[in-house]
Amino acid sequence: MNSNNDNSLPADNDVPGESAGGTQRISKTQLFTLISAASVNFSSMICYSILGPFFPNEALQKGADQTIVGLIFGCYAFFNLLGSLILGKYIVQIGAKFMLIAGLFVSGVCTIIFGLLDKLPDGRLFIVLCFIIRSIDAVGFAAAMTSSFAIIAKVFPNNIATVLGSLEVFTGLGLVLGPAIGGFLYQSYGYEIPFIAQGCVLLLMVPLNMCVLPSQDATPSKDSFWRLFTRPKIVLICFVIFSMSSSLGFLDPTMSLFVMEKFNLPSGYVGLVFLGLALSYSLSSPLLGVVSDKMPTLRKWLMVIGGLSSAAGFCVLGPAPFFNIKSQLWLFVLMLAVIGFSLGMTGIPTFPEILICAYENGFEEGLSTLGLVSGMFGAVWSCGMFFGPTLGGFLVEKMNFEWSATIQGGIALIASVLMGIYFIIEGRWKKRSPQTSRNGSHEESSLLLSNGI
Template identity: 60%
Template sequence: SGVENGSRMADRWRWSRQQVFTMVAMSSVNFSSMICYSILAPFFPSEARRKGVSQTIIGLIFGWYALCVLLVSLLLGKYIVQIGAKFMIISGIFVSAVCTMLFGLLDRTSSGMPFILLCFLVRSVNAVGFAAAVTSSFAILAKVFPNNIATVMGCVEVFTGLGLILGPPLGGWLYQSFGFEIPFIALGCLLFAMVPFNIYESESSFLRLCSCVRILLICFALFTLSSGLGFLDATLALFAVDKFSMSSGSVGLLMMGLSLPYGAASPVFGFFSDKFPHLRRWMMVTGGMITAMGFCLLGPVPVLHVTSHLWLTVLMLVLIGFSLCLTGIPSFAEMLVSAHELGLPENLSTLGLVSGLFSAVWSAGMFFGPVVGGYVAQQVNFQSASGVQGGITFIAVSIIYAIYHL
């Protein structure tokens, strides 16, 4: 009856104390992790260039972090039951916090190869901690909120977006006011938090998970999204400085055009993803198309013969922020549904596999974007590299549309 349906809906959205605590804890993990990750973008490319580092190597430094997260996420997702989600979060946050503060001391090293090698070393270890915290947080959320995971993921992404919003302007301001070290030391302290949880054992297989064509297509779409973010991390600051003569602090504010709409729209798209699951594919395709258009006009691409303006750059960043959210938020829930349809059990082991694969694919794009995009930007220009990124995204969503709707 209607009364019974209403009662079931009310129970679905009534959270227990454990669920509230989980939500607060996981939101804190994602917020602190992302604010420490995003402080690099406004000023590190310029600082590295003063240390004699080329734009290609700068892109590699950004991308290397993501490559390490990719490899570690797959491993941790497979063994989350054996390692323990509680231990993974606590140890991951601690390692990431220490490495964030150590990175702030790298300006004291010699220019050239010593600086480059230490950047790679510290970023590698930091990536291990980040992967442990994020992979286990996704699995815990899916375990504690089995009936409305997309909505919960959307709410948590608000804090992810908030970290991305505050990181660049705060990092740029701290850098301009206090120098290279203080941003990392101050924000690294935010990562010292403890998240206690118990979990249960069971087994599944990555190979079985990856045998699903739908999951592979979603992974391809996620790859293109994260590669776009990684590309912007490594190249947007230098483009803004060279094209619009912006300071590091202003670049940080510019990047809010991307992260602010992402954080604001995440809970809305998460709610609609849970409320109307049949629309998830259309959300992903529509978001991907808008993302592709945004990257092509961000430069803009030379073949369009459109003059570059600051207002156009800001507008495209806002569109990309919304569209990334529109595609990314339904993806995790759709991957879980596909895994269950494949016959994988509804337990923490499967959740660990899906969250590990999600993190790994996202990190693969975050490696590809700054490395390849940084190289193309150095060899040609930012405008063309941005167009290439938009083209990759267009190909991904076109394949998804062709497979699901033709």
């Protein structure tokens, strides 16, 4: 990648690879970036996922209905969307390191404050402050994740999918430990302690990142989000990202209540059910990242196959009434594992595919474009995270979990089918235009696979 605009960008020989002696080596900048990104993924997701096992039931007792609970989850995603768009555009002016550290601090403080809201009287005041605190928290989360994605893509230009896939282990750990520890602490000590404990963990990440995260300097570019959205391929990939995040968001306000009612599980054990999703996602992501980087021609089909598998998992999760299958706990956990693996298969290739498409269409190589792509990724993800719980809460209230999960699976099915049709048409077009195909393949190879970036 061109480093004219940023002297802190690692040189080619800093990229992980074979040294003269044949051993793997990694630069200090890359090592510290990995530590920082891992801490952001872990601490942010552990605070995000803590609500799942017990907050929906707590909110219902405080006077909210199922639709309001879905909106509380959804507002987080809505303001994350706005924050990602704005912060992604101005990441160069704000500074990637400052943005990440400030985001962690804001998110940690908001998590602690959210844990004190049960002291409020039932009804409107509790609901309004839930919306306000979650919205501010969402902006902090957007700042941390947008800057983290951009820095990773800049420091590891040759191995983006591999590094992102490996870091998803820490995302998965956060998703695993958040519900499990949160449910246990809630059952043992009440509503406040889970949020205070998790918020303090997040705040501890602030001085860590101040010490280890390298600074990233760059110059602004004149490119915009709207130019990215002029490419049909990017639009379809964004729809795939949307279907992924809406699937995850759908489960937040609906799954814990369904499990408690259907299988008579206490809150402390509901968090363990989340393990099926989080473990399969986090454990499979590193392998999927390696496959995505080593086999770029296979990367696009991973998105399609992953979407189809996710759709099938949601249809059997309830399961769908037309299957005439009895709902059982082992089947529910198994389908969560299938969904987790499928989401990893779909999601890991999306970021490098968007980045390649942006470079092929004339976007400048540097932190500014990486910020735009990171911001767009976060915005689309947040859009799905708003849509999923909002629609999920409404559908469960009007219908039931079984039909709602089936409808959610239908969204993933539509996204994967449209993406597959596009890739088939693109493949036929390249066969008719061999010169274009060779140029595109050469550019893709030079961007992510060769050591001459």
